[in-house]
Amino acid sequence: MNVSKTTLLLIFFIFSLTSYGQVNNKSALSLEQIMKGNDFVGHLPEQISWSDDSKSIYFNWNPDRETLSSRYKVDINTKTIKKLTPNELISETNRGTYSSDYQWKVYEKNGDIFFMNTKNYSTTQVTNTLNYESNPIFSGDEKYIVFQSNTNIFKWNIKTGTTTQLTNFINGKEEEKEKRLSIQNQWLENQQLENFEVLAERKNKQKASEYRKELLRVKRPLSIYLEGKRLRGLKISPDLNYVVYNLIRPAKNENTKVPNFVTQSGYTKSINARPKVGIKQATSETWIYNIQKDTVYQVTTDSIEGIFDKPAYLKDYTPKDSIFNPKYKNPRNVTIGSPIFSKDNKAVVNITSQDYKDRWIMNLELSSGKLKLIDRQHDDAWIGGPEVGWFSPGRIEWIDENRIWFKSEKTGYAHIYIANVNTGEIKTLTSGNYEVLETKLSKDRKSFYLITNKVSPFEKHFYHVSIKTGKMTQITHLKGGHEVTLSPDEKQLAIRYSNNTTPWELYLMPNKPNAKMVQLTQSTTEEFKNYSWKQPEIIHFKSRDGAKVPATLLKPTADKNNGAAVIFVHGAGYLQNVHYWWSSYFREYMFHNMLVDNGYTVLAIDFRASSGYGRDWRTSIYRHMGGKDLDDQIDGAKYLTKNQGINKDQIGIYGGSYGGFITLMAMFKYPDTFKSGAALRSVADWSNYNHGYTAPILNTPVNDSIAYHRSSPIKFAEGLKGNLLILHGMVDTNVHFQDVVQLSQRLIELKKENWEMAVFPVENHGFVEASSWQDEYRRIFKLFQETLTK
Structure with missing residues (x-):
């Protein structure tokens, strides 16, 4: 009987799904409870x-x-x-x-x-x-x-x-009204009109009729043909005279396929998923339609400051004995955002470079399409930050007819700046070593309502700040996180508030300093409230480069301490998990309580690239994921052995997505630091991942192969010594199942024995089924119990 490669692969995965036995649990919490998620905590x-x-x-x-x-x-x-x-x-x-x-x-x-x-x-x-x-x-x-x-x-x-x-935008191309005649046929037609008066008279009558119809024609908007391009960002000026729009020419790229084996029909279905990093990017053109003149003209970008600048990393690929040319011959591709109009018809636009290194804020002269610089933000790594760029699109808004506000990381932290578009003068409204996270302009345009982490990186509070004086007034004060929705009359605040051990609830508060917050909802279940949840201690340890790295620490009582520790690595890279509000990793937090009950110490680190700590913290992983962010895990392990009495041979590590990636890198590059690790939905090769996330950090594989080589775990798999558990959903459309399939083949070829893989046939990147969550964490708990305890 012939057995296909696919069948053999499935047999391999079926073996990997063999059920583990239940490991002894000394906690009052059970995995079955925890992994119910909101059904246990409360909705x-x-x-x-x-x-x-x-x-x-x-x-x-x-x-x-x-x-x-x-x-x-x-x-x-x-x-x-x-x-x-x-x-x-x-x-x-x-x-x-x-x-x-x-x-x-x-x-x-x-x-x-x-x-x-x-x-x-x-x-x-x-x-x-x-x-x-x-x-x-x-x-x-x-x-x-x-x-x-x-x-x-x-x-x-x-x-x-x-x-x-x-407007009259029309898909397709404009058809020619009359087909052009060949030179020969045109000569013949001209001769006929010259030879026969009746033909010439008829043609003149036809032209006169067409002219009269044109005079009597009701004025309609100009027909603008898209010619296969996609229309985006359609905006009209307040006086209704100018329409600004983008035409996007999509790039032709090959998408990836994700096979779905468990389907209602019984047939394997192929999910059409995103392409990989390094794909060709769509190109964008910005045009203006002048309604009064019935004309269109393009906004050109070749006069933008720095538009020809090459990124600095390309110096690494300049041949020896050659001089690096810092300029391109052609302008870089950019995306011009939709215009933001003042009441008196001025327009400003947010422009970002396709290589993620620049953000320009510019005046757009509607009558000509000319651009004039207001502010340029450049970073040799990439532009990002709350309401600046990357995960959070850059915001701009008019304060009055002369001034706009915007956010910038010029000082290393996201703050508010006010620019006079006429004089070019720019003033700082907020400053300091903290992040302005969310911004809303008041109705009277005299102040801002802000969410910031000014008190500490671990709290989020609501503020008023006067535009005239810059004075900040703190409104909320409870220790934790506040998500604020302002009432239309701006007199009341609807607040979602939480702290470390108390999940989010809805509160009402007058929009005044030190006013009382009144709780409106009670959502947690009795089952959840019956357990005494442990308060994480926020600590800092010093990394090898001198940075103070924040982390949460959960410790068992002395009588339960088993000398073992687990380091948890959060996902997304640019995400915060060390704070005083209810964690988005609430299942993991509950699991950590269970681990502590079983004698483990648990450390969760806001490693380099985590959000909430400013630009330099974020961009310190540029061109090397698995560099300083991985160093922080290793230095965290050293902190545990030196300061918390942990046995150096009893440390494990685990995490999902980016955390899974770091776990793989830790197990491969520092095999003597971690006895065991569990990598969930992990990236094994960054050249497999998507463009929007990866290219800002690592550039593209073709242009920056160095960055991809030193950042991809599959390149370091030979270093594995400890016990590795790989867990992945088979219909993951974010980090594709292909990553761990390729990694497993690499481990097989390297003859590595101390690794296991568990797959979850119906799960995407974020697990949904409680049974999958429970099975996943049962395996993780078993791994730590069998490898870290004595």
């Missing part, structure tokens, strides 16, 4: 919003553990909570745009446009079509509501109810 309030009259708070909740969460409403006066009926759900308004006096609001819901009077909350439905209408705004004179339908812009006259189409 917490989410997606907070306010009613338009500022009298009610809406939120998603599931206190009764139903199949799906439902929408709830709490009256802020009576504190009464009720579940919304289907009719109430339909009538709930979405966020929208207000008129300058805040008397009127326009918003989109279910693909239609609505217009509301905020004095009596009466609503007019502007559109009711099968097309999808979106992005409604008021015109500058507030006589019209302007909205987008499919790929075109329309205006609705508030007084008359008349709808007018302002």
Whole structure:
């Protein structure tokens, strides 16, 4: 009988799924409880919003553990909570745009446009079509509501109810009205017209008729043909005279395939997933349509400061005895964001380079398409930070007709800057060794409402800051994390608050310093509250390069201490896990409580690249993932042996996604530091991962092969000595199952024996099924019990 390679591979994975026996657990917590997730903890309030009259708070909740969460409403006066009926759900308004006096609001819901009077909350439905209408705004004179339908812009006259189409973008290419004649045929036609008067007269009559029709033709918007490009970022100026839009030419790339073996049909299905890093990037053009002149013209970028600059890392690939040329012949590809308009029709744009090294904020002259620099932010690594770039798109907003605000990491931390677009003067509004995380301009445009970690990197608080004086006033004070949603009248705060041991709940608070926070929801289960959750201690240890690395420490009582320790590595790379609020890794936190009950010490590190600590902390992994971020794990292990009395031969490590990657690197590059490790949904080769995340950090494999070689675990697999457990979902469309399949083949070829793989056939990157979570962590617990305890 012939056995295919695929069948053999499946047999291999089936063997790897062999069930482990239950390992003795001394904790009052069980893995079955913990891995139920929210069914054990409680379903917490989410997606907070306010009613338009500022009298009610809406939120998603599931206190009764139903199949799906439902929408709830709490009256802020009576504190009464009720579940919304289907009719109430339909009538709930979405966020929208207000008129300058805040008397009127326009918003989109279910693909239609609505217009509301905020004095009596009466609503007019502007559109009711099968097309999808979106992005409604008021015109500058507030006589019209302007909205987008499919790929075109329309205006609705508030007084008359008349709808007018302002643009006419058409997919495809413009067909020639008359086919061009060959030189021979054109000569013949000219001769016929010259020889026969009747033919010449008929042609003249035809031209006269066409001219008269053109004179009588109702004016319509210019037909603009997209010619196979995709229309994006469609915006119109407040005076309705200029339309700015982007045309995207997609790049042709090969996508990856993720096979799904467990399907309802019984057939293996192939999921069309994302391409890999290093793919060709789409190119973008920005154009302006002048409605009054019925003309279009392109915004050119070759005059932008630094547009020809090469990235510094290319010096490493300059041949010896050659001089590095720091300039390209052609301008770098950039993306011009949608314009942000002032009330008097000035426009500014956010421009980012495709190599992630630059961000420009520029004036855009609408009448000519010319650009003028306001601010340039450059980083030899990559531009990022909260509301600056990368995971958080750069924000810009007008304060008045002359000034804009934006965020920059110029000082190493994300702060607010105010620029005068006329004079070019830029002033700093906030400063210090902390991050401004979220920013909202007040209605009167005299102050900002902020979320910052000014108190410490481990707390998030709400502030007011005066634009005139820069004075900051702290509003919230409870130790922990505050997620704030401001009421429309700006008098009340709906707050999701939590601390280390208490999950997120909904609170109400007046928008005043030191006002009392009133708890509105009670979400945690009795089962969850019956356990005494341990308060993590936040510590710092010194790394080999002198940096103070933050971490949380959980320690067992002296009578239970088994001399072993586990280091947990968080995922995403750019994420924070050392803090005083309820962790997004709440299952892991509960598992760590169970480990402590069983005598383990648990250290969780905010290693280099974690968020919340500024630019230099983030970019310290540039061109070397598994460099300083891995050093921090090794130095953390040294801290445990030196300061916490841990046996150097009883240290394990585990983590998922980026944490799984670090676990692999730790087991391969520092085999004498960790006795065992569990790598969950881990990246084994960065050249397999996606472009948007990987290219800013490592550039591209073709252009920066050095970075990929020293950052990919598969290159170091030969170093494995300890006990490695690999766990991965087979339908992972983020970190593909292919990564660990390739790694397993490498380990086989290296004749490594002390490793196991467990696969989860129905799980994507983020596990969903409680049974999968439980099986996964049962294996991890068994690994540590069998290899770290004596």
